[in-house]
Amino acid sequence: MARLRIGIDTGGTFTDVVALDEDTGEVVTTKTPSTPADPAAGFAAGAAKALRLAGAAREDVAALCHGTTVATNRLLEDRIDDLGFVTTEGFGALLEIARQSVPDGYGNSYFWVKPPRIVPPGRVREVGGRLDHTGAELRPFDEGSAVAAARRLRDAGVRAIGVCFLHSYANPAHELAMRDVLRREHPDAVVSLSCEVLREYREYERAVTTLVDAAVKPAMGGYLARIAAGAAARPLVMNSNGGVLSADEVARRPITTVLSGPAAGALGAAFVVAHSGHGSVVTLDGGGTSTDVAVVVDGEPTLTTEGAVGRHPVKIPMIDIVTVGAGGGSVAWRAPEGALKVGPRSAGADPGPLCYGRGGTEVTVTDAHAVLGRIPPHLLGGEVPLDVxxxxxxxxxxxAELGLGVERAAAGVLEISAWNQANAIRQITVKRGLDVRDYPLVAFGGSGPLLACRLLDVLGSPAAVIPENPGNLSAFGLLTVDVRNDHVRTRVVRDTELDPTLLGEVFGELEREAAEALQREGFGEGRYVRSADLRYHGQAFEVRVPAPTGPPDEAFRAEVVRRFHDAHEALYGYCHRDGGGQHPVEWVNLRVSGIGPITRPRLRERPPGDGDPSRARTGTRRVYFDAWEDATVYRRERLAPGDVVDGPAVIEEFGSTLPLHPGFRARLDGYGNLVVTR
Incomplete structure (x- = not known):
């Protein structure tokens, strides 16, 4: 019987692979270079290598889970071509007007220039017809103008089209009629409707989210078809919301895959460290191109719908992740004013850092680590030799450009990279009202552990946890997540005027949609999680709170409102629990997530060793911390639970390295995690 579950995470530099034998619990991990020109080739190479190492054949594969950056990279690199927009008559300037907001406030953005909008004016078409906010029709759908719009876009060579009509979240009829026209007049076009992508109010965010979905649909559709054709099992694809969906479902709505890989890393870290008693942590996923940070509270990563990919606001449920261009391949450069800077540009996988010997011409963070002896003169157990x-x-x-010594310049590159990472962590903790000193840091990814000791100093975190096989944790995280789909409806109504019958009707409709989606994924039954977005009347944004199970009656309504008051007070330090008529509560969005549970890996606690780490010692190496020192080098796989290593030392393994600074100590716990403390 098929017994292997394989997770494949395609990053900007490496493709990480984990194969889990469900019968024995044995885990095989490996990496292959990513292939940016055709990510499907790297996917296939990684899967084949994992099967070879596991001594298995294609028919042994029971499940294949994939984290992809195809959609994200197209948005980050602004590779958006031939995109058209169809909207309600009179709202053609919707994208240009956008929101009255400037990054970082006006004082810090005096010279800020609004970036080009996602669709140029010449590819925007208006169609007659109008709905009000309840979904009632004010003017009928104008098929004549719809046909003219479809033909104009067809004649202009537009192959991807986003449709967003005013108030279609309340009534999708006009958008569905527009799709019928496009199918008849422009059958070659790829079409995304806002009523299917995001049935939630705020027309600008809904329009951009729909357009982003349309923009990545052709590339994602082709990519998913290629990997499915060569895959040993039906691929499941990681979504930003912390769940997976089949490739067929993702092809219908590829917007759900933005931040796919980082989401898997945060979930994998939460799963692994929870066994060691760390329920709330900050995760730091350091790759070759970027570093992604997230917060896990009580075992669950925090979610948001106020995200963005590059300059595009994307209003879909996603794990709250902050990304910074501070990976191993981030380029160090001298600014015009003479200062040393690092990133956000990356050398990537090709040509990569100087030490890769593939034609790279610029110094990177990895080069600085190599020069200072903090990484071995090879990567991946010798598969990738480094030209130090x-x-x-x-x-x-x-x-020489900076007027510094070699060691000082290399150490400066690493110091700036550490502060870039620390600032990202502060953005997701301090800016969210959390004290970073209360949360251990979970560092993983190929470059994540390299600056862990320095980050403990900068942030004041109590400890850093380095999971086993940290370079492959995102791929392992793919094997720990359930199938999940999200559904939302906007219903703006004051709590004092709310009829609980309305709640029952809307939640019932959403749960039926979730059940149908789970059935398409092969689940006869699933679990349904409710939540609601509420606010005080007059506020511009909402607070999401979980909603209880059971019939939506008066007690249900009162419990959700109570949870809203509690959450508002926790977030902002105050609430209007007894506000009466002055601060009435408004219900805004109702949400349901359909969850199809999978069998998770079992982590087994290991017996303690004899407390002598010398069995793992392989020698010494000159390493520069604040000065050149003789650091003891250890192989991580030879350490046993209870072993303690004091710095200066370097702990090496296949996919990553931990430089242990003087004054720091690392202890291996019962689940194979290295716990680093001062």
Whole structure:
């Protein structure tokens, strides 16, 4: 019988693979270089390598889970071509008007220029017809103008179209009619409707989210078809909301895959460290191109719908992740004013850092680590030899430009990278009202553990946890998540005027949609999680709170409102629990998530060793921390639970390295995690 579950996470530099044998619990991990020109080739190579290492055949694969950056990278790189927009007559300037907001406030953005909008004016078409906010028809759908719009876009060569009519979240009839026209007049077009992508009010965010979905649909559709054709099992694809869906479902709504890989990393970290008693942590996923940070509270990553990918607001449920261009391949450069800067540009997988010997010409963070001896002269257990001499020559040239010594310049590159990561962590903790000193740091990814000790100093975190096989944790995280789909309806109504019958009708409709989606995924039964977005009348944004199970009656309504008051007070320090008529509560959005549970991996606690880490010692190496020192080098897989290593030391493994600074200590716990403390 098929017994292997494989997780494949395609990153900007490496494709990470984990194969889990469900019969024995044995885990095989490996990496292959990513293939940016055709990510499907890297996917296939990773799957084949995992099967070879596991001694298995294609028919042994029971499940295949995938985290992809195809949609995200197209948005980050602004590779958006031939995109058209159809909207309600009179609202053609919707994208241009957008929101009256400037990044970082006007004082810090005096020279800010509004970026080009996602669809140029010449590809916007208006169609007659109008609905009010309840979904009632004020003017009928104008098929004549719809036909003219479809033909104009067809003649202009537009192949991807987003449709967003005013108030279609309340009544999708006009958008469905527009799709019928497009199918008849422009059958080659790929079409996304806002009523299917995001049935939630706020027309600007709904329009951009729909357009982003349309923009990535052709590329994602082709990519998913290629990996499905060569896959040993039906692929499941990681979504931003913390669940997976089949490739067929994702092809219908590819917007759900933005931040796919980072979401898997946060979930994998939460799953692994929960066994060691760490329910609330900050996760730091350091890759070759970027570093992604998230917060896990009581075992669950925090969710948001106020996200963005690049310059595009994306209003879909996603794990709250902050990304910064501070990975191993981030380029160090001298700014015009003479200062040393690092990132956000990356050398990526091709050509990569100088030490890769593939034609790279710029110093990167990895080169600085190599010059200072903090990583071995090879990666992936010797599969990728490093040219340390080339890295040193590059750092010497940069140091000469800056008027610094070689060691000082290399250490400066790492210091700036550490502060870039620390600022991202502060953005997701301090800016959210959380004290970073209360949360251990879980560092993983190929480059995540490299700056862990310095981050403990900068942030004041109590400890850093380095999971086993940290370079492959995102791929492992893909094997820990359930199938999940999200559904939303906007119903703006004051609590004092709310009829609980309305709640029952809307939640019932959403749960039926969730059940149908789970049935398409092969689940006869599932679990349904309700939530609601509420606010005080006059506020611009909402607070989401979980809603209880059971019939939506008066007690249900009162419990949700109580949870809203509690959440508002926790977030902002005050609430209007007894506000009466002055601060009435408004219900805004109702949500249901359909969850199809999977069998999760079992983590087994290991017996303690004899407390002598010398069995893992492989020698010493000169490493530069604040000065050159003789650091003891250890192989992580030879350490046993209870072993303690004191810095200066370097702990090496297949996919990552932990430089342990002087004054720091690492202890291996019963589940194979290295716990680093001062």
């Amino acid at each position: 001499a080339a890295a040193r020559a590059g750092v010497e040239a940069l140091a």
